[in-house]
Amino acid sequence: MSSERRLAAMGDDMKVPFVDLKAQYAEIGDDVMKAVGEVFASTRFIGGEVVDAFESEFAQYCDAAHAVGVGNGTDALELALQACGVGAGDEVVTQANSFIATAAAIVRVGATPVFVDIDAASYTIDPERVEAAITPRTKAVIPVHLYGQPADMDPILEIAQRRGLVVIEDAAQAHGARYGGRRIGSFGHAACFSFYPGKNLGAYGDGGAVTSNDPDLIERIRKLRDHGRTSKYEHAMVGTNSRLDAVQAAILRIKLRRLDAWSAQRAQAAAWYAELLAGSAVSTPSVRPGSTHMFHLYVVEIDDRERVAQALDAQGVATGIHYPIPLHRQPALAAYADPAADLGRTERSAPRILSLPMYPEITREMVTRVAGALREAVDGAQRPAAE
Ligand SMILES: *Cc1c(COP(=O)(O)O)cnc(C)c1O
Numbered sequence: 001m002s003s004e005r006r007l008a009a010m011g012d013d014m015k016v017p018f019v020d021l022k023a024q025y026a027e028i029g030d031d032v033m034k035a036v037g038e039v040f041a042s043t044r045f046i047g048g049e050v051v052d053a054f055e056s057e058f059a060q061y062c063d064a065a066h067a068v069g070v071g072n073g074t075d076a077l078e079l080a081l082q083a084c085g086v087g088a089g090d091e092v093v094t095q096a097n098s099f100i101a102t103a104a105a106i107v108r109v110g111a112t113p114v115f116v117d118i119d120a121a122s123y124t125i126d127p128e129r130v131e132a133a134i135t136p137r138t139k140a141v142i143p144v145h146l147y148g149q150p151a152d153m154d155p156i157l158e159i160a161q162r163r164g165l166v167v168i169e170d171a172a173q174a175h176g177a178r179y180g181g182r183r184i185g186s187f188g189h190a191a192c193f194s195f196y197p198g199k200n201l202g203a204y205g206d207g208g209a210v211t212s213n214d215p216d217l218i219e220r221i222r223k224l225r226d227h228g229r230t231s232k233y234e235h236a237m238v239g240t241n242s243r244l245d246a247v248q249a250a251i252l253r254i255k256l257r258r259l260d261a262w263s264a265q266r267a268q269a270a271a272w273y274a275e276l277l278a279g280s281a282v283s284t285p286s287v288r289p290g291s292t293h294m295f296h297l298y299v300v301e302i303d304d305r306e307r308v309a310q311a312l313d314a315q316g317v318a319t320g321i322h323y324p325i326p327l328h329r330q331p332a333l334a335a336y337a338d339p340a341a342d343l344g345r346t347e348r349s350a351p352r353i354l355s356l357p358m359y360p361e362i363t364r365e366m367v368t369r370v371a372g373a374l375r376e377a378v379d380g381a382q383r384p385a386a387e
Contacts, residue, residue, distance in 0.1 A: 015316040016357045016366045019198055023361035024262075028254055032204075035250040045246050047226075054249035055209070057256055058193075061176070062185025064211035066218040069244025070225050073172040073194025076208040077105035079242065080190040081140065083220040084166045086111050090139035094170075095125040096326040096346045098144045101194075102170050103327045103336070111139065113336050115328045120345045121286050123147060123299070127155035131163075140166035145174035145184055147322070148200065148266075148294030149287060153179050153187045160188075168192060171211075173296040175201040176263050180290050185211040190221075195252060200266075200296050201259050203248040265360035266295040272364055273298055273356065276371035281378050297322050298358040302378055305354055311377035317370050320355040 025032070039050060051069055059067035070076050086092060088110035094102055096115040106113040116129035125143045141160060143151030151169070160167045167188030171177075175193060177184050185191045195207030212218050223229060228239035270293070274284050283301040287293045299322060302308050309319050326346045328337040356370055 014366065014369055016318065016362075016370055018318040018320055018355070018357050019359045020361055021197060021202070021359075023359070027361075028258070031254045032251055035254055036247055039246045039250050042246075046243055048246050050246040050253070051244055051249040054244070054253050054256070057253060058209055059185075059211055061183070061256060061259070062191065062193075062211045063183040064186035064191070065213040066215060067185075067209050067211045068218050068221045068225065069249060070208045070210065070221070071242035071244065072206040073192060073196060073199075073208040074101040074105055075225070075240070075242040076172075076192035076194065076210045077101060077142070077168065077170060078108050079221045079224050079240075080168050080192050080210050080217075081105060081109045081111065082224060083217050084140060084168065084189055086140050086166065089137060091135060091137045092140045092142060093125075093130050093133045093138060093165075094142040095144055095146070096328045096343055097123060097323060097349070098146060098170065098327060099172070099323065100327060100330060100332070101172070102142060102144055103330075103333055106142070107333070107336075112137075113327070113333070114138070115326075115336070115338070115341060115343060115346075117341075117343050117345050118146075118349075119152070120349065122149055122152070122288050123349070124149060124151035125156070126345075127152055127159060130156060131159045134159075134163055134165070138163070138165060140168055142168050142170050143188075144170040144172075145177055147285070147299050148174045148177060148296035149285075150174060150177050150179040150184050150291050152288065153184075157187060172196075172199060172208075174294050175199070176259055177294045178292040186213045189214060190217060195248065200263065200294055201252065201255055204251050205245075205248055207244050207248040207252065208242075209244070262360035263294055265362075266358060267293075269358060269360075269362050269367055270295045270298055272367040273300075273371060276368060277374065280375050282374060295358055297355045299353050299355050300374075301349060301352040302354055302374075303352065305352055308374070308377040309354060312370070312373050315369075315373040317373050318357060321353060322355050324350060326350050 055067045090111040092106045103113040169191040171191045172194035190212045195203040224239040225242045228235040228237035
């Protein structure tokens with residue numbers, strides 16, 4: 001077989017996964033095993049100096065004064081709400097296009113989620129809609145830095161300050177993103193991160209953190225995450241068990257050092273997609289001026305999504321949808337769906353969005369394959385149906 005034909009055959013067989021954590025493990029495996037071995041030998045599994053070190057390194061990375069590690073990103077949101085005094089009778093304004101954890105945390109502290117529409121270009125919460133949704137019961141707003149792009153924080157913070165609202169950022173998808181040059185992590189009262197394995201900074205299990213410039217707020221979360229402890233046997237408040245363990249912290253320390261390089265690789269892949277999809281009927285993501293986008297997800301909009309996704313699958317290209325069912329349509333949250341709310345942009349994008357393969361190690365060859373298959377499928381959709 002000629003080398004040209006061999007290449008073509010290889011290209012035909014090439015599967016493109018949605019994410020590939022194995023590629024990353026090949027890069028860091030030796031360091032990870034060494035660090036994990038040290039934790040095992042120390043037998044200091046919960047808390048201790050490895051967790052302390054990660055917390056201070058992560059705070060510094062996020063341009064925040066403090067960070068506290070917790071069990072996962074959902075708990076980070078719940079504990080931040082609790083520590084800010086959000087509870088029964090309070091309303092919390094957020095967006096309906098998000099992972100369910102954003103709203104579940106609100107419900108779990110006894111408050112009511114109020115869903116408002118997004119800005120159609122960035123998929124992040126529309127500040128004007130936040131202001132319009134404020135009632136005497138509104139206590140907080142949770143902007144979501146969705147897909148890796150910061151929400152438009154300046155107008156949100158201005159409204160929150162003027163109306164006396166707590167701002168808790170859902171930063172689970174946007175580790176390292178910048179807004180006006182500063183990293184997310186201390187714009188609001190607290191920012192909540194997830195270290196779920198598939199996130200841009202992922203542990204080898206569950207993990208999460210809250211960052212803030214407010215030392216008292218962080219101290220309250222430190223207590224809440226550890227049974228409200230003030231000392232070994234004394235508990236000042238009823239808290240929970242939601243601690244970051246030392247094995248995860250050791251792995252996260254290794255990965256944090258590489259995060260900026262990985263984010264640059266994601267940005268490169270996004271640039272390839274934009275180049276290779278230019279001029280097609282595929283609408284590619286936009287980045288708000290003054291912000292950086294971490295491309296946790298590379299989300300495009302297309303017509304006829306189900307057929308296109310199937311066509312890609314048939315070509316060995318895996319895709320996802322984030323999220324096909326907006327939160328106000330989730331059965332679990334039916335009680336919080338307001339029929340009078342105008343969520344038109346959320347509703348119109350939900351059946352059109354498609355998340356393409358995106359991870360630091362994706363190659364130009366793979367991106368080319370995805371873009372080619374996508375163009376072919378979308379062009380097919382535009383052709384008049386055969387008689
Ligand atoms: C992943 C995620 C969470 C929840 O984080 P977990 O660590 O999985 O609990 C919350 N909000 C958003 C937007 C997320 O993507």
